[in-house]
Amino acid sequence: MFAGTGSDVGKSVIAAAFCRILKQDGYSPAPFKAQNMALNSFVTSDGLELGRAQAVQAEAAGIPCLSDMNPILLKPQSDHTSQIVLNGRPTGNKDAYDYFSEDNNDMLRKEAYAAFDRLSERYSPIVIEGAGSISEINLRDRDIVNMSVAVHSDAGVILVADIDRGGVFASAYGSLALLPPEERKYIKGILINKFRGDLRLFESGKKMMEDICKVPVVGVVPYYKDIHIDEEDSVDLALKSRNLEHGKINIAVILVSHLSNFTDFNALEQDSRVNLFYTNNTEDLQNADIIILPGSKSTIADLCELRRNGLAVAIIKAYNDGTSIIGICGGYQMLGTEISDPECIEGNVGHIPGLNILPVETTITNEKLTTCDVFSLAVGDNTTNKMEGYEIHMGITVPVTGTENSPLNKFADGRKDGYYKNKKCMGTYIHGILDNRPFIDFILSPFSDKLNSTDSFTDYKDFKEIQYNKLADHVRANVDMDLIYKIFEYNE
Structure with a gap:
């Protein structure tokens, strides 16, 4: 188990690294995180939902993702309320107080343990990821994701500490000091993550850490910038903003407050023809060639925000001036004439006009559609190319009465998706659509005259495989694998 001294210390990526390392070494690993809070999710082949981080870890392990890898997923809808996804299916919304009630907590803990037990019957070893800090003492009696899982699974725990944020000695020592003896005995090592500089300068630091914490330091992993692994959270998207570039096609992704499935755009980031940036600045849209409205967990609230901050007017003006406009999932809903929420699923607004760019209208429904899709374009020259993606949405979008249906995509089972105006x-409702080279070529084709080069990123799946192997090599080279395996064998 990889637990943390806090949030964002790198647990997810370290767990992904060990999923790939264990696969390389002949094991059959699988990831597990009892409870995840994220807007970025994925869909299993049988239509169940789980956190994106565990889907990435499963991909690193070379296995299909299962809902048992993340039995409890919380998808925030406000500061106090989240949609609860249990064993891959939404079970309704709860505020934090109700969620942590004793009866609800006991039920969720049992479900998490049952999912782990099912998973461990199919794979070995299980690479468990904790959440946040292991030493939130006010939450200990409600813990269903950290040390309670370690105790249930009898896992050797490696504490991940982020040295880049400072205070690594205090955070590691304090985390362990706050654990009761019956939990602390499961801590078998400390992994120092995100080190910058000459590793030799921390040799004395390792000894100091071991002396005060009484457990070995299993490794010091350097900070990296040249390995690209899908991230769990979208907190750094604004940092990816880049200046407009000549000789490339400039694509602006609108930064909305409840942006979901931001990994939809990772393949574009690696395409040499594209300059991709994220923005909520109206001036940035003036010189964009393509504007993408992304998915949203709260479509109506984000549409209201677009109107308040002037982006709605800027998007409409950009389209009228010749800029390409593409909507994905919630962004697709926003582009229509109206969004209705008759059951007030998203809040108190029962009806709101859309941006009126596409002649479609949306009704928010209680039922969530989660499915993996094989599809092809219904228009253009690539109608025979088979592509893959997935859907996660609560809503039905249809053409406005009197408007002819004009689907963008057609599924292998005969269903249609999206709307193609020109x-x-x-x-489109399809997440992951931009992972497919034919679709990227399709949306870039109106701007081919802008390019200085025809070089492009070709196969995103191959690219990700290279990244997982680079990550595994990076971590393997900086940890004591003999010690890691001793910890693993001890707990077998």
Whole structure:
């Protein structure tokens, strides 16, 4: 188990690294995180939902993702309320107080343990990821993701500490000091993550850490910038903003407050023809060639925000001036004439006009559609190319009465998706659509005359495989694998 001294110390990526390392070494690993809080999710082959981080870890392990890898997923809808996804299916919304009630907590703990037990019957070893800090003493009696899971699974725990944020000695020592003896005995090592500089300068630091914490330091992993692994949270998207570039196609992704599935754009980031940036600044849209409205967990609230901050007017003006506009999932809903929420699932607003760029209208429904899709374009020259993606949405979108249906995509089972207005205006419910080279070529084709080069990123799946192997090599080279395996064998 990889637990942390706090949030964002790198547990997810370290767990992904060990999923790949163990796969390389002949084991059959699988990831597990009892409870995850994220807007970035994925869909299993049988239509169940789980956190994106565990889907990434499963991909690193070379296995299909299962809902048992993340039995409890919390998808925030406000500061106090989240949608609860249990064993892959939404069970309703709860505020924090009700969620942590004793009866609800006991039920969730049992479900988490049952999922772990099912998973451990199929794979070995299980690479467990904790959440946040292991030493939130006010939450100990309600813990269903950290040390309670370690105790249930009899896992050797490696504490991950982030040296880049400072205070690494205090955070590691304090985390262990606050654990009761019956939990602390499970801590078998400390992994120092995100080290910058010459590793030799921390040799004395390792000895000091071991002396005060009474457990070995299993490794010091350097900070990296040249390995690209899908991230769990979208906190750094604004930092990816780049200046407009000549000789490339400039694509602006609108930063909305409840942005979900931001990994939809990772393949574009690696395409040499593209300059991708994220923005909520109206001025940035003036010179963009393509504007993408992304998915949202709270579509109506984000549409209201677009109107308040002037982005709605800027998007409409950009489209009228010839900029391509593409909507994905919630962004697709926003591009229509109206969004209705008759059961007030998203809040108190029962009806709101859309941006009126696409002739479609949406009704928010209680039922969430989660499915993996094989599809092809229904328009253009790539109608025979088979592509893959997935859907996660609560809503039905149809053409406005009197408007002819004009689907963007067609599924292998005969269903249709999205709306195609013209080569510069379209919407889709399919997440992961931009992982497919034919679709990227399709949306870039109106701007081919802008390119200085025809070089492009070709196969995103191959690219990700290279990244997982680079990550495994990076971590393997900086940890004591003999000690790691001793910990693993001890707990077998």
